Every structure is written in C-alpha cells, then in structure tokens.
Amino acid sequence: MNLEQRIVAFSKLGDFLSQFSNSGIEKKSDIPHNDLFFEGFTHQLKLAKEHNGWFNEDNVLFAIEGWSNLLNLENLKKWTSAYSFSKIDSKKVAIIMAGNIPLVGFHDFLSVLISGHQVLVKLSSNDKQLLPFLSKYLEFVEPEFKGMISFTDEKLTGFDAVIATGSDNTARYFEYYFKDKPSIIRKNRNSVAVLSGEESKEDLENLSHDIFRYYGLGCRNVSKLWVPKDYNFDAFFEGLYNWHPVINDAKYANNYDYNKAVYLMSEFDLLENGFLMIKEDQSFASPIATVFYEFYEDKESLQSLLITNADKIQCIVSQGVTENEIKFGQTQKPELWDYADQVDTISFLLDI
Secondary structure: OOHHHHHHHHHHHHHHHOOEEOOEEOOOOOOOOHHHHHHHHHHHHHHHHHHOOOOOHHHHHHHHHHHHHHOOHHHHHHHHOOOOOOOOOOOEEEEEOOOOOOOOOHHHHHHHHHOOOEEEEEOOOOOOOHHHHHHHHHHHHOHHHOOOEEEOOOOOOOOOEEEEEOOHHHHHHHHHHOOOOOEEEEOOOEEEEEOOOOOOHHHHHHHHHHHHHHHHOOOOOEEEEEEEOOOOOHHHHHHHHHHHHHHHOHHHHHHHHHHHHHHHHOOOOOEEOOOOEEEEOOOOOOOOOEEEEEEEOOHHHHHHHHHHOHHHEEEEEOOOOOOOOEOOOOOOOOOOOOOHHHOOHHHHHHHO
C-alpha cells in the first residue's frame, strides 16, 4: 500500500465522520459502507458517554467534527508533503493512549499508519469505544490496512518503537520500561494565556472555549493566566459567561463545590462567578473549575519565564507575546502539523 492509498483511506474516514457534528447527526447518501457503519457508530457514541461521564455528547461530537475537518485530501497531502516516505521499513509501533478527552490519541494513530507502519494500541479504559470502531471502517475502505492495526489490553510485546502518554509519574515508569526502544514519552503539560487588559469582548469569549472545552481536562486547555498588575477581572468573567451552563453538569459541579470548599477552608483568596474560580498561584496545572493566575511586570521578563518553563507548556494563547503563540479560541483546533510537546511524530517514525 502506497502513501496515496493511505491518504485516500483517511480522507474517506473524514467523510464518514462529517455525518457527526454539534450541528446534528445526519446520514448522508454518498458515504462508502454507510449502511454497515452509520448506526453502529451512533451506538458507539452512546456507549462512550455511558462509560465516561466526562464524554458528553457535545464534547464527543466536537472532537469528531474536528477530525472530520482535518481528514481531507488537501490537508493530508499538505501535511505529508514535508516528508519523504520512500524508504520506509515497516515496523510495529505501540501506542499507549491517554483517555482524558475523546480520541485524544488519534493523531498518533494516524501518524503511525500514514507513515506505513503497523500500529499496536493500548487504549485507556476511559476511551475504548470510538477508535476500534473507526479502525474497522478504515479496513473496509482500504483492505490493505487489515493486519496493520491491533489493540490489546495485555502487556505490550513484539513491538519496535513506542509512543506513550501519561502523567509525570507514569512517564518515569515508561522511560525505564521502554529504555531499549525508540520512544516518544509525553508528560504532563498545560496551556497558558497572557492577557494585556486590551482584549476585546470577542477575544475573551474565544478564550472561554480554550478554558472550558472538555471541562478543562486536555493539555491544550488554558489552566493558567498571566495578567498585568492591577488587572480588572470583570471583563474576563463577562467573556466567560456563555459557558455558565457547565455548572449544570453534575461531575463538573461536584468538582467546583469540592475545590471551593478546600480553598475556603484553607483561607485562600479567590475570585469566582458561580461556575469558575480563579486563584493566584505559581502552578501550571489547576484543578477542574479553577484557573490559576499570576501578575507580570513587563513583557520581556514574562517571555523569559515562558521560555524557562517551556517543558511544562503545551500552548501559549496571546497577542504579540511569543513567536509560536495561538490565537484566542484556537487551542482545541490544532492542524495536522501541530505536534504535541513540539515533537515531530512523523520525523520520529521515519527514523526508527
């Protein structure tokens, strides 16, 4: 199977996924093998929600719609055109996936297969429904994928390289356990935003999506703010208001109430609006329903601090602060060539 065949297969998967979005689930007439897979995938969406309370319909469909937008011929060709796939010696690559947001490991899965390698997937127990089903669809649109995709709940064996995602603690275990294999080991990272006080209402409304999408559980969610001295948070809270229904979700509300009680008993100073708390704190990883913040004196010293802590940061949302900054509202809309932890997965796969 050549690269063109793999690209076409994933573009067909993108077409299949285009039937499932936040604007509605609607069966199309021109999707290959739709009679076999449409109803089945609709059922998998329900199962995903039943198995993981954080995977509500809105979040699952947002993730699927994002992938359907990315998996088209133009994007896939643009992405792969930067590399040479002519000398691939097919290997078996194991992927240990996280389960914090729906299909969070799909980019690694895509990267391995588009590179011409075989993939061995160990799924998180929190996200086991969607990817195996989509893999079957891939095998139908491109039969040569059969035998290249496998899943396991057992100890990983018989692989040549590994991509593993986990916490800082599990990463230390991964680094030891996989020390004799080519590997990408991902640790905890969080995303941050830098505010100047000159943001428009639209900017802050866009920032709200960076904070609340997936309940803040993803590494691309903004969990920390830097604001200038004497920053007035009124406009910030006003910009977030469109997300106030999130407090109606029982799991989120329980976390909000618990963390608020902890802060109050500890006599921490905090500001809150009934569905989000902000607390001055030097940490990068904030609990659910909380965003940390710090004050900065000047842009130059802040830039230096961000560089020093680059290994803790996934995305920086700002306007005119850093070279690789992301626009407000765009953290959960990465392109195919936006790699986690700034590690080029395709280059790694081409070298193993």
